[in-house]
Amino acid sequence: MSKTRFDGLPPGKVLSHLGVMLLVSAVLGVVVSGLAIPFAGVAGFSARNVAESVDELPQELETEQLPQRTEIQDKSGKVIATLYDQNxxxxxxxxxxxxxxxxxxxxxxxxxxxxxxxxxxxxxxxxxxxxxxxxxxxxxxxxxxxxxxxxxxxxxxxxxxxxxxxxxxxxxxxxxxxxxxxxxxxxxxxxxxxxxxxxxxxxxxxxxxxxxxxxxxxxxxxxxxxxxxxxxxxxxxxxxxxxxxxxxxxxxxxxxxxxxxxxxxxxxxxxxxxxxxxAMKLGLKVQDQPNGCVNSRAQFFCDYVVRWLMTDPALGETADERERLIFNGGLTIKTTVDMGFQRAAQDSVSSHVFKGDAAIGGLALVEPRTGNVRALAQSRPMGKGKGETFLNYTVPKRYGDASGFQPGSTFKAFVLAAAVNQDIPLTRTFPAPSERGFAENSFETCDGPYQSGATWTVHNSTSASANPNLYEGTQKSVNTFFAALEQETGICEPWKLARAMGIDLAKEWQKPAFTLGIADVSPLDMAQAYATFAGRGLHCSPRPVTQIEDTDGNVLKEYEKQCTQALPSPVADAVNDVLRGVIEGGFGSALNPGQPAAGKTGTTTGNQAVWFSGYTPNLAGAAVVAGVNKAGHPESLDYKSVGGQTLYTSSGSTTAGPIWGDTFKAIAQWLPDDDFTRPSSSDVAGLLIPVPSVSGLSYEDAKDRVEAAGFTAVRGPSRTSGVARGLVAYAYPGDRAGAGDTITLYISSGPKKERKPKGGGGGKPGGGKPGDGNNGRGNG
Known part of the structure; x- marks a missing residue:
């Protein structure tokens, strides 16, 4: 080795050079190692120690899949958002x-x-x-x-x-x-x-x-x-x-x-x-790749997609694993949003409720018989700035963090459907004075009479004849009429029906004021429920995603539609016949999109929220305008500036209805000109067919028996039951249905396994005061 290589260097530099040489010799095992060994003592190492340290290192480097950006596509395959930690x-x-x-x-x-x-x-x-x-x-x-x-x-x-x-x-x-x-x-x-x-x-x-x-x-x-x-x-x-x-x-x-x-x-x-x-310039043509839903043309639909997928255990055992896959997996997420519908919905919402208003406007569109979510729009865009929010008011709380709003009289449709299902003729009349008192314990819940000795005083905010039938009472949204109708149907069946149609309701909402919409819901809740009417009683859970592909185009998962017959088709046909009168001459006549349509208005006590839920045979939508304060809590719309106008009074037909109407008028050009199926008479009694008993049969035998009775049979997921594993546990609906309706056959997975009791206490759901803050003044 040349002596001059180290001439003039301080001792620290010399040791550093020796360390370099030792490092190279240890790894390469070349001739240089012979040069480094004599200096090993100076460097503080031995050749053997270095060799041992090398041998202790892992033999291989695991090369995991590189993080890649994910694309979210609309129903036609166009990218509406990209998600990534690394682009x-x-x-x-x-x-x-x-x-x-x-x-x-x-x-x-x-x-x-x-x-x-x-x-x-x-x-x-x-x-x-x-x-x-x-x-x-x-x-x-x-x-x-x-x-x-x-x-x-x-x-x-x-x-x-x-x-x-x-x-x-x-x-x-x-x-x-x-x-x-x-x-x-x-x-x-x-x-x-x-x-x-x-x-x-x-x-x-x-x-x-x-x-x-x-x-x-x-x-x-x-x-x-x-x-x-x-x-x-x-x-x-x-x-x-x-x-x-x-x-x-x-x-x-x-x-x-x-x-x-x-x-x-x-x-x-x-x-x-x-x-x-x-000699050339750089020649840049910069194109930014937007990241996240905030940069999407369908911000809150995108947010809903991500949060909906985050609940799917098939994408990872933990939330962290699912998030990594969604944001780093290079996925192609194919969704159900129709950007033509989305633009129409957003334009309508934004024109009727400004982002800086002390109110929220929202609209959800759902396709009947598939559950495909076609659009989600709200007045406040996504962000941290003035008039912006990250709360998604259009979806249930678990997907958007917003608690929703009371839906008012749009809940009357569930009582109407229950009445028709109980063979109450559409021509049946009830007294409808402007004010009427009802004993609260005269209303039946699923557990018996409602436990209250109070009197529920109901007021009308609309006028009607003294004894309206189901057509007039619904189309004019008469509160005292519906309180009397619910008294006859009981609260249990309308409550069960609302749940079957997609509304997540706890038992505590079985109260006399149920028919006036006292539980908080989202536009997506109401849109899927009313899509059930449009779909002739077939309820399909909201579906924002149809398929996920990996980076090579392989299908990771398909999301099939999840549908059950929530009410018999003749019952839905009768409800449709009643509700189309709201648009064809009723409160919503100005909203008519130029093709067959039906709907229901809703207003809550104090005008805190106003609604319009409506549908054609091919699309359902629910629009809401709700007053909110700076903390995001509900308050009255009265005297607020909304959409450039001061609201001295508000209603479902005049405040929320135009959002729905303008949207459907814009998209009517893309909707088929189908009509509703007319009920065979004004009274559907006798049109329903008993569903045969199939519990304990094999799926094939049960399917044959159900189809022989005039229904369509589909296989449902497994359910715990006392029936032997692999046989049919039960059918839904299991009592009566309309000819051709879909009967879901649920397969038994055997009895529920016993679990050892754990320590801890329980509790009962809160009861609330009679009427739960709604005195029956909410109009249509």
Whole structure:
């Protein structure tokens, strides 16, 4: 060894050089090791200790799937949102331009295909140069070593300690990096390593991987990158922020030209090509990749999709696992939103309720017989600014954090349906004075008479004849009429029916004022319920997603529609015949979209919220306008400025109805001109067919028996029951239904397993005061 190599260096530098040599000898096992051993004592190591430390390192580096951005698509396949922690789209090496490959190899590791895991010449040169300079002035890592470092950082998943360890400027880190690099080279081809590197590297400005970088900086794909573009991108990986062309164009150009000159020096390109390209401008055509639902054209539908998927255990055992898959899995999420419907809904909501109003306007659209959610719109956009919110008022609380609003008289439709189902003729009349008192214990709940000795005094806010029938009482939304009708039907069946149609109601809401809508609901709740009427009694759970695909286009999961016959089709036909009168001459006549439609208005006590829930045979929608204070709590709409007008009074037909009407008028052009099925008479008594008993039968035998009776049979999920496993536990509906209705056959999974009791107390649901704050003044 030349003595002059260490001349003039302080002792610390000498030891540092020796450490470098020892590191190289330990890893490579080359002739240099013989030179390092005599100095081992000086460096504080022994050759044996170094060898043992190398042997203790892991043999292989696990290369997990790289985080990739997820796309959310509308029903036609157009992207409406992208989600990612790292903006990356993996591409195979064959889809990266040859020029880009040559540029990155030339500037980062020109002997990549000739050497092994470690480029010895480059590493020694860089290590000694950096030691002499007292800092990092020259890079010496091979592409394989760089990939190891990038992989460790990426797989740290934001763990600051792990990231710090991956970047640590120490011999220990370098030793570990080299061992991993050797393992990678043994396990994978050079092409695989280079492909992985180009997909892992960070190119600045939020772009990870060469495909995302090509799209971001040049609005092109990696396979189409030319020399000027390739040289710029290849230069970025050394220091993505220092050479960021969107903020540091001059430095970026200098670095690009260094790459071009290096390519010419290595004869990858000619001097003439280099000179010509050096003279060119950067040629940026920046295209940002929006991240998250806040940047979507359907913000709250997107948010609903994410939160809906987060509840699916098939996407991961824990919430963290599901979130990682959704935001980093490179998924293609195919949804049900129709952007034509979405634009119409959003335009209508925004024109009737301004974002800065002390009120919320919202609308949900659901397709009957599929449950497909076609649009979700609300007046306050997503964000933290003035007049913005992250609360999704259009969906149930578990998907949007908003508690919902009382639906008022839109709940009368459930009492109407229960009455028809109980063979109460549509021509039946009830006295309807402007005010009437009802003993609360005269109303039957599922557990017997309502436990209260109070009198419920009901007031009308609309006028009607003295003894209206079910048509007039509904179309004019007469409160005293419906209190009397509910007294006859009982509260239990309307409550059960509302639940079967998608409204999540606890038993505590079995109160006399149920018919006046005292439980908080969302527009999506009401839209799916009224879609059940439109679908002739078939209730389908709201479905925002139809399918999820992975990065290779393989289907990870399909979401089939989930439907059950919630009420017999003749009953739904009769309800439709009554509710179409609301639009065809009733309170909602001004909302008529020009094709068969039905609906119901709703207003709560004190005008805190007003509703219109309506539908055609092919689409259902529920619109709400509700007063809210700065804390987000309900308050009256009276005297508020909403949509540029002061509301001295409000109602479902005049305040919420126009949101529904304008939306349906805009989209009527895309809806088939179908009509409702007319009931065979004004009284549907006798039209319902008994459903045969099938409990204990095999599925095939039960299916044959149900279809022989004139119904359609479908297989339902398993249910615990006393019936033997694999046989039919029960049918739903199980009593009566209309000809052709869908009967779901639920399969028994056997008795419920006994669980050992755990300690702890219980409690009863709160009862609330009679009427629960609704004195029956809510109108239609």
């Amino acid at each position: 990356r789209v993996n591409v195979p090496l064959r889809q990266i331009s040859r020029t880009m490959v040559e540029a990155i190899v030339a500037i980062e590791d020109y002997r990549f295909y000739q050497h092994g895991a470690l480029g010895l010449k480059g590493t020694l040169r860089a290590l000694f140069t950096n030691q002499a300079a007292g800092g990092v002035t020259q890079g010496g890592s091979s592409i394989t070593q760089q990939l190891v470092k990038l992989t460790l950082i990426t797989q740290a998943n934001g763990d600051e300690e792990a990231i710090k360890a991956a970047k640590e400027d120490s011999y220990g880190r370098k030793l570990k990096e080299l061992r991993y690099a050797i393992a990678l080279e043994k396990r994978h081809s050079k092409d695989w390593i280079l492909e992985r590197y180009l997909n892992t590297a960070y190119f600045g400005d939020g772009a990870y991987g060469v495909q995302a970088a090509a799209q971001h900086y040049f609005s092109t794909n990696a396979k189409d990158l030319n020399l000027r573009q390739s040289a710029l991108l290849a230069g970025l990986v050394q220091s993505p922020e220092a050479y960021n062309p969107t903020r540091n164009a001059a430095q970026a150009k200098v670095r690009r030209n260094v790459v071009l000159q290096r390519m010419a020096q290595l004869s990858v390109i000619t001097d003439a090509e280099a000179d010509k390209t050096v």
